[in-house]
Amino acid sequence: MNKLPPAIFIMGPTASGKTAAAMHLLESGLPVELISVDSALVFRDMDVGTAKPTREELQRAPHHLIDIIDPTEVYSAAQFRSDARALMDDITARGKIPVLVGGTMLYFNTLEQGIHDLPEADAALRTSLHAEALAIGWPKMHEKLAALDPITAARLSPNDSQRIERAIEICILAGRPMSAILAEPAQDTLAYNLLKIALLPSDRAVLHQRIEARYDAMLAGGLIDEVNMLREKYALNLDLPSMRCVGYRQTWEYLDDEIDLKTSREKGIAATRQLAKRQMTWLRSMEQLQTIDCSGTQMSAEALKLVRTFLP
Template sequence: MKPRAVVIMGPTASGKTWLACELAMRYPVHIISADSVMIYRGMDIGSAKPDRGELERFPHALIDIRDPAEAYSAAEFRRDAIAEIEAALGRGQVPVIVGGTSLYFKRLLDGMADMPASTPEVRAGIQAEAERVGWPAMYEQLRSIDPVACQSIHPNNLQRLSRALEVHAISGRPISDHWEAQASDGTSGEVRLADGQLVSFLQFGIMPSDRAWLHEQIALRFDLMLDAGLIEEVKVLLDRGDLHDDMPSVRAVGYAQVWEFLNGHCSHAEMRARGIAATRQLAKRQMTWLRRWPGLQVLEAGPAADQRESMLQSTLSQVADFLQK
């Protein structure tokens, strides 16, 4: 039988972690996090990381694997996720990959282009140039080099912008050329294990049926994060002295807005409003991406009292059929 795994994607605050834990109560699963903020140690509240009790009951791989000062690429995620999938299958478990970082899922399920490895020297040179001329000028530089890549890289996504410039500097080829080679290699939607077997995926996407409800959930969750000590959590990061606002960890939604507040750039009310607005924008981007993702089993989430139970029963039915094939 072909190895099988389950994927749970969805926008922030839609119930992904809850659904993964429900599966863990019924099947021998191994939960693998696909969240680009939960990877960081000490960034618990703002990332909505499961608490210690939940993690003891339902362990998650790829959580707390990096210091906030360290980078973590989609290529590294793919490598680590495949290793976790192989280990889980070897133990007779069902891998369940859950999270909201679209790029991680794209790299895992679409494969990786044959791109040059990142080098600290080139990356530092790009950072130094950006500090001198500004990131908007760097984006225009990328536009002149690779207009195709600029169509999918937002000017504010400094990590992807820097990586695109780095790939061109090292290889002499636009990063979009590497993407095109990846798209034509015939591996889309498949993950090949070390023994040559291809993993079959059942892919769920949680899609809120009521946007107003999702916005309410986002606002409620952000307020709960503030009550739980998000400002104090970010202050610990700020007081370290070795982090700056160009780092992926500090640019994370919620953390970036509290960082601005602690540095005196906005009031508490402005910070709250900006944090909620940024989270809404993130959810919108996540849902737009999900609508374009092929082969997705859509699960509707919403305010109705029985909607969560309906979503769970639909998931359990599909997972049972999938594992018996």
Template sequence: MFDPSAGNTPIVVITGPTAGGKTALALALADRFPCQLISVDSSLVYRQMNIGTAKPDAQLLRRYPHSLVDIRDIKHAYSAGHFVTDARAAIAAARAANKIPVLVGGTLLYLRALFQGLATMPPANAQLRLEIESEAASQGWGAIYAELHRVDPVAASRIAPADRQRIQRALEVYRLSGKRISDWQKDSQPAPVQRLPLKLILVPRERQILHARIAQRSLQMVEAGLIEEVVALRQQEQIDELPAMRAVGYRQVIDYLCGRIDRSALVERITIATR
């Protein structure tokens, strides 16, 4: 099926929702073919985030090396632009080693940037982000999402109501420039990776099955020490406002530690945000 030495090796992409079985399929491919696994996950890049990201343990990573895992300190933000640069290098290295590049993960923004190109947008504005977060604290994220739907319905249709990070960024771009983020995205640069991927999208036949898996995974993370992981990170430095801490699971634990939600609601909040 795949012959890396033939010169026509595809880029394999395994993606889909959380708890859909992406990692298991990637490992199965690596057992059968000469593959280089390349992570497409905006949280796995961070070295200090392990439990809440469901990061494979050290033994598994030694057996199945993943590019773009544990490459960043949480103090340093990682963007889609960074990913494109790093993924291109990892793909080139895989091909140079006569391996099949297998991109595995669910950060769709990264995949879009890699295969469709990046739009040049206004840079992040810390003050404006704080303003949006303050509005969300007083009005609720539902009101912020409704505002986005009002000013940019195209972008809102692509962003889940629970995806606070992308909602915030879309509104930030609009308020900074007066131009909708969906219009900025239409002006994307040519795709840096021209070859179309072989895309495998994993979605359980019944949504209830997926939701049950997500709920179980959320519970297992808390039982495995997610709260303790976040507490340890907070003892080392101020992390609550870092971009890395917007990741699902970490954000909810911080809300719990700050007294904004009860322990009894924590697993449910993580589950809802993951869906």
């Protein structure tokens, strides 16, 4: 019998219904507390474009690690792991079960598998890499990464500036490919008995329809006004992680008259679909998953059934 304390992961691509499934667990009377695993929901004042749970939803089902930093700040996977582990230990000590819900697969992976010994960021090198990218463009930087680390380059989009820059930085500082480091055993894995639930669509067209409908709802709900407010309130630029979030960069470009609203919408929906594809690729590489079809109408009930079977 597994004597480790229980914890539950609820994972899935964007628009798969993760929040609804997690809230259903809580409202069913199970002794659970929710921890958000989302690199966008950590930012204050970014509500519409991140599809953040509403104030009413958060009152019904509080989530840890939402609204914890300003959009000018940076929140790493290592910091998430430290915060999440402290919360999990506290929740467990109080006799409850941590439920970690979200779509940032890097956070889930780092939490479960532990930390690899990657070099810390180097400000001078990043400045140099950024200047090079401005001169030649991110697709060319992607080609540079492919020469240094073809395995990492193969899983990154040529325009994924943040991850390309970090991967090149690691290759230079460590003197070897990031993929080689990540292939080694990580330090300090998670000491919990995990139930990992993946919400995946049997019909990807259904997910694409949800993504489009949700993006249109964001536009109708004030996404443009939100980005305007953020630009007035904070000293932001498009290189910050907050403004790399899907929807925000495309809206920024519209506000700067670089593209029209129709193009901004189309680019935002396309970027969201690409994000969902990356999330599903991550999920399909994970082991010991319990998969639920998020295209169906009984998803939350099926998740609850899995959890009840899992718990002693």
